[in-house]
Amino acid sequence: MKGYVCVGVVLLFILFTSEDQIKAEIIHITQKGDTLYNIGERYTITPDQLAKLNGMPKERKLVRGQSIVVPGQAYIVQPSDTLYKIAKRHKVSVNEIMEKNGLKSTTILKGQTLTVPKKQKTPVKVGAYFIPKDEVYNENIIDNLGQYLTTIYLFSYTPSRDGTLTSISLKGSVNKAWRKGILPFATVTNLSSKGFDPDLAHELIRTEKKRKTFINHLYLLLDRHDYKGVVIDFEGLHPEDRSLFSLFIKELSDRLHPNNMEVHIAVPPLKGSKSPSYSAAFDYKTLGEHADSLFLMTYNWHWLGGPSGPIAPIQEVKKTLDFATSVVPREKLMLGIPMYAYDWVISGEKRVKGEAYSVQNAIAKYIHHESQIFYDEQSEAPWFRYKDEQGRTHEVWFEDPRSLLAKFELVRDYQLGGMGAWQLDFSMRQSETLLRSEFSVRE
Structure with a gap:
């Protein structure tokens, strides 16, 4: 050092939620135009809950490229996403995501919801x-x-x-x-x-x-x-x-x-x-x-x-x-x-x-x-x-x-x-x- x-x-x-509330998290990378409100709408979570979960300061603006943790295993595909990027970010394999979601190819679409496999x-x-x-x-x-x-x-x-x-x-x-x-x-x-x-x-x-x-x-x-x-x-x-x-x-x-x-x-x-x-x-x-x-x-x-x-x-x-x-x-x-x-x-x-x-x-x-x-x-x-x-x-x-x-x-x-x-x-x-x-x- x-x-x-x-x-x-x-x-x-220092956690503020109880253990039984925590099952998994996905990582959302903010895009141009993202707000806590519209991210919350997509993932069915209130802006206040998102802000608290991510330790947001009182100044609750978001910036492009920021990492936001969202509860659950459901991930909503963003415009620049590929299966490889999603898998690498969450430290799972492409094959695991494909199997979990019954995908026959690696083609994914903006707005599509994918379940990210959860590790033990x-x-x-x-x-x-x-x-x-x-x-x-x-x-x-x-x-x-x-x-x-x-x-x-x-x-x-x-x-x-x-x-x-x-x-x-x-x-x-x-x-x-x-x-x-x-x-x-x-x-x-x-x-x-x-x-x-x-x-x-x-x-x-x-x-x-x-x-x-x-x-x-x-x-x-x-x-x-x-x-x-x-x-x-x-x-x-x-x-x-x-x-x-x-x-x-x-x-x-x-x-x-x-x-x-x-x-x-x-x-x-x-x-x-x-x-x-x-x-x-x-x-x-x-x-x-x-x-x-x-x-x-x-x-x-x-x-x-x-x-x-x-x-x-x-x-x-x-x-x-x-x-x-x-x-x-x-x-x-x-x-x-x-x-x-x-x-x-x-x-x-x-x-x-x-x-x-x-x-x-x-x-x-x-x-x-x-x-x-x-x-x-x-x-x-x-x-x-x-x-x-x-x-x-x-x-x-x-x-x-x-x-x-x-x-x-x-x-x-x-x-x-x-x-x-x-x-x-x-x-x-x-x-x-x-x-x-x-x-x-x-x-």
């Missing part, structure tokens, strides 16, 4: 990073999310060079999580005034004595606050610390496992044992032998300090999964999903660092600016452009139902243990509905 927004794991979902729900682990605030906020968030989460990751504790750990104000959040049946974990990072600090991490693990002291402080933290375990989110490690980091995880696991505590690790994406070389400190195979879960931070192929582009191009995510599943038990792997948007200024001579914000904020922004949404089929990612008050052109890449469904399908295809993203405040209503439609959350 490059900065706080990209910590690697878990998904959050897959059990999956789901968690969320959580930054505690006041007691009322903590209670409300955990109450709303309880039935949709397996784990919650309290962010974050940072160690000093002597192995002692900072404190965070929990305000009853750990106890509340246990009462709701959510497993609470402490997130420990190597953040310092320099950002993610490889020198700090090296100092903590460089000798047996240092590791033992640090591990003892970690155990005392978990025991004192009744955590189920720890998430080690050490980033940017020196490649030459590969063996030391693996040894640290082994020794930490050996200390925690007999006490019924777990060790999870956030790891950068790799497509080979030491590829890319700057992430070579993370030995997937050895880490997977000792830790309970590896959270794959499968995003940030384009980052805020670089050129604009897809944050998690699907073809690159697959390369990571191909390698990870070859060396780590699949049930130990969690797919990181970037539930956030990146906004780059792409005009002007002066280079401006990009900005990160929630997908929900991206939706409000493209509606406000009436920006057309484009979809990159190769990377499975949506994007749009707008001009700010200074006349500068911005380009924003984010997630929508199409790109989320593509990533959800990877969890199924690779038979992973779970998935996730950063953090509760970056919730997106459309993702909540799709999650409950596609998966059953493991306790």
Whole structure:
């Protein structure tokens, strides 16, 4: 991850409908002239229900190319649709649609109603990073999310060079999580005034004595606050610390496992044992032998300090999964999903660092600016452009139902243990509905 927004794991979902109301969803791509009213008429749903289901801001205008989630399995064919496009969008095969609808050919007509086949729900682990605030906020968030989460990751504790750990104000959040049946974990990072600090991490693990002291402080933290375990989110490690980091995880696991505590690790994406070389400190195979879960931070192929582009191009995510599943038990792997948007200024001579914000904020922004949404089929990612008050052109890449469904399908295809993203405040209503439609959350 490059900065706080990209910590690697878990998904959050605050649902407003009951589970028995959710059977399936289709994805409608808005055309010129579409409104919530006329879409609702076609699909027999009120504009208010559509707006709520899709997390629409008060400004309820639609823009061309926008993804709208609609309940049910009935899909109404649009002018530019083909069976291939419909099947790809919903992650089913053309043959499945033809069989479900009794079609003898691939020819379809505008306005025709097709039933999109529904897949059986897959059990999956789901968690969320959580930054505690006041007691009322903590209670409300955990109450709303309880039935949709397996784990919650309290962010974050940072160690000093002597192995002692900072404190965070929990305000009853750990106890509340246990009462709701959510497993609470402490997130420990190597953040310092320099950002993610490889020198700090090296100092903590460089000798047996240092590791033992640090591990003892970690155990005392978990025991004192009744955590189920720890998430080690050490980033940017020196490649030459590969063996030391693996040894640290082994020794930490050996200390925690007999006490019924777990060790999870956030790891950068790799497509080979030491590829890319700057992430070579993370030995997937050895880490997977000792830790309970590896959270794959499968995003940030384009980052805020670089050129604009897809944050998690699907073809690159697959390369990571191909390698990870070859060396780590699949049930130990969690797919990181970037539930956030990146906004780059792409005009002007002066280079401006990009900005990160929630997908929900991206939706409000493209509606406000009436920006057309484009979809990159190769990377499975949506994007749009707008001009700010200074006349500068911005380009924003984010997630929508199409790109989320593509990533959800990877969890199924690779038979992973779970998935996730950063953090509760970056919730997106459309993702909540799709999650409950596609998966059953493991306790």
